[in-house]
Amino acid sequence: MGTGLLFTEDGSAEVVAASFAGTPDARLKRVMTALVEHLHAFVKEVELTEAEWAVAIDFLTRTGQKCDAARQEFILLSDVLGVSMLVETINHRSGGTATESTVLGPFHVVESPPRALGDDVALDGKGTPCLVEGRVTGPGGEPIAGATVDIWQANEDGFYDVQQPGVQPPLNLRGLFTTDAGGRYWFRSVVPRYYPIPDDGPVGELLAATARHPYRPAHLHFIVSAPGYRPVTTHVFVAGSPYLESDAVFGVKESLIREVPEVDDPARAASVGLPNPFRVLTFDVVLRT
Template sequence: MSGTTTAGPMFSEERSGEVVAASFENTPDPRLKQVLTSLAHHLHAFVKDVELTEEEWETAVAFLTRTGQMCDDVRQEFILLSDVLGVSMLVETINHRTGGVSTESTVLGPFHMVESPPRAPGADIALASKGPPCLVTGRVTGPDGEPVPAALVDVWQANEEGFYDVQQPGVQPETNLRGLFTADDDGRFWFRSIVPRYYPIPDDGPVGELLAATGRHPNRPAHVHFIVTAAGYAPVTTHLFVEGSPYIDSDAVFGVKESLIREFPLVDDPERAARAGLANPFHTVHFDVTLQREPRSAP
């Protein structure tokens, strides 16, 4: 037709990814352009690979809609979806490569939704929990083994029944099993708690339906969450896993890394228990954290 120009190839099954990717050619932000262009190619290749039906696509849209509708102030269903698909762990791992010289990272998880209260060294974070008592010790160092004084060690965990405080308002005290500790001049920290229990991620929503439909369980092995930060160093978000915990080899969110598993041996020592302020016998665990230095900005 006279006066009509064509900027590029028209949409077709063969060219679909190419045509949609080309529509992002004038995106001002180069990173956004890169991400959307790659997404278009991969997404269209996936649809072609499985030959997605209209009914399947409608089901997928409805699933994502319900996933959004499940989100509220204390629950993030989209994070759960990212977790069970392994995307959270992959993004975390790509962005925190350690080179084998610092503590490995793992997923934040959906329950770090309140600020942990500052607590004195050695404080008991188990405000109303009846699990096996545990003494947790550790040291924060830099990549050359230097101590990191005043590092902030943020910890949180589930109780002996596998629930976080935010899941049981009115049952658990607020900020139960949470604490923000400051490392001493030698980078050391310690606190009292209980041995955590394995637990299921929330599975009463769309993500739970996905797990059930694929024959997967919703459980995570027992662990304590850590976020460690210090001036001049890159922060690390990680877990301390209990060796021998159920599901240690089949974490629903793929968060387990071998370097983060520790024994929690039982200690029968009344004098040491008295010094630590714990009932005897009690469990112990030591977890050292090595931070990477923040890269310096170019002058």
């Protein structure tokens, strides 16, 4: 259907936006109109050349071709441009009363296996033993029994299990836990360490071309949910880790940084099934209603 307008450089966005006038979904119409307006403004501002646009098309094509069941290059691109973090922040404003969210990341690509409280998720035997524990509560401090705590992290070498099939045990450093009557969860793992995001694809080329490093600070991923509450997708970051102030995906928030102290207590170590001494990472989660 024609718009009644002819394409010109000055009026390009207006012409294309008018083509969406009959869109029955009001939200889709708004999103597409704004997208066209900003995209055309960008092209005009930088006076994009045909050669540059061809490079961009090739980059996006190769980004899609790099995606498979174990790798999501488009999420990685969204992450390094800060879009993932911005969408998360807009959609999960906590108002300072609940645990802050951060990016999902590209490696939540398999379902975490249900595990019992206290289980060891570190199946490859690498890393510094660590007890991870905390409570899940509501905004009034009420403990939430039966909350699900989905966790995943990279191993001591800086890789997730899906990046190393045949090297790491399947579902290494993943687990789905259920809080007890007091809203508590705990499990055995290893101290997270910093690592580079995958940089052997188009996103890595972009980072190299812009003189950016690919590293993320040490962290552990969480998705915490419970009936009647809003779920939160977040991380807990290790205090003192390199790259806290230059995370390649902009995911660090001050409220999510925790110390991981060493505990020298043979009796406690024996009770939790860890060698002595060991580290403890405590991360309490507050959900919103």
